[in-house]
Amino acid sequence: MAKKIPEKVVSRLTFYHSIVSEFIEKNEQNITSSQLAHRLNIDDSQVRKDFNLLNKVGRCRVGYCPKDLKETIENTLGFSNKRNAFIVGAGHLGLALAKYDKFDNYGLNILALFDTDPLKIDMQINDKKIFHITKLLDLASELNVDIAILTVPRQPAQDVADFLIESGIKYIWNFTPCVLSAPKYIKVWNENLMASFLQFACKEID
Amino acid sequence: MAKKIPEKVVSRLTFYHSIVSEFIEKNEQNITSSQLAHRLNIDDSQVRKDFNLLNKVGRCRVGYCPKDLKETIENTLGFSNKRNAFIVGAGHLGLALAKYDKFDNYGLNILALFDTDPLKIDMQINDKKIFHITKLLDLASELNVDIAILTVPRQPAQDVADFLIESGIKYIWNFTPCVLSAPKYIKVWNENLMASFLQFACKEID
DNA sequence: TAGATTGTTAATCGATTAACAATC
């Protein structure tokens, strides 16, 4: 917790975590930096450097212990620090995220969904109920939720975001294509799918 | 096209594009680097540097012309270079992406979806038909598709990816939580939702 | 003119890669 982990390293740690979990399932006793590096198309010294950041020690000629690595990554990324969140917008994307199994296990606790469509209200998705958005303010303070995952359509996105901020939400994970305006004390994280695609599509050039 | 645009810049360009589009809707004649920078919490000289990369020229004391910027960004990012893709896995996430309006307009042309669930076969989503996955090989060569967006559940992800590669797919945009194994000539882009969340959630510390 | 904004260079910061001694 103490040390600040750079974003890029956080991202790599989640990949190491997946691969290491595979090794554990296969009962492998060791994993080397170059095995990990190869799977991710990165340099092996980078892997070692990242593990160094975690104070992880490998063994020469042998590598690292998968179980030990897995635990350390989980502790470092705080998978046991449960954080409560709401999904706002119960369309396909909202439902997809509500079902995303990794979130629950890895510290992101989605407590409920919100929508305005009367047909959706009171439905259940993976034990998570869909409420009318007018209930959000009360439930947020009652359940102590300050994270919202915004999956409404583009048009109402800014208005809904304003409403969330009024309701005491402090973190907005924005899956809409809007660049939200928000006061500085609100943390907005834009999930930019279009940019992802373009970065990916541009790879053709090399 | 000629110049290679770094990934980070590509990402910022898509944000500039959104904001500039808003300015156009509001009939603003000018936009300054610091207006853009402020919305994105970045440095204004970074904005100017990015525009320099596009050979875009602003006017002192005035700023940039939104319409001109918008066009240049669209050309640079190749929004008119249509690229054909399939969505593989017609669950909520697949359906959400099939409906994501930005893709169509911005160069990503989703032609069809694939699944194995008999109930879903032949359904239509936004004019896009869902086929049984056994049809993929033929349709890929017929329609000249080499991009697949993988939205199947975690368990079958690697097997489906292997099948896609055999079917001539060259680019896999991976939304599953697996780290896919693929030959080097296949471009895999992992959309790492868990990492996104963690980067976002870690922001609390500052 | 005075003031605001650009374009651009230089300085800083951070991330990746290369190299290699230490270790088992």
Next chain:
DNA sequence: TAGATTGTTAATCGATTAACAATC
């Protein structure tokens, strides 16, 4: 021992920020 792998330092590369002259 010989060889493989780590841990770590130094070198390189790239991205961001600061600064400021040029411009309108």
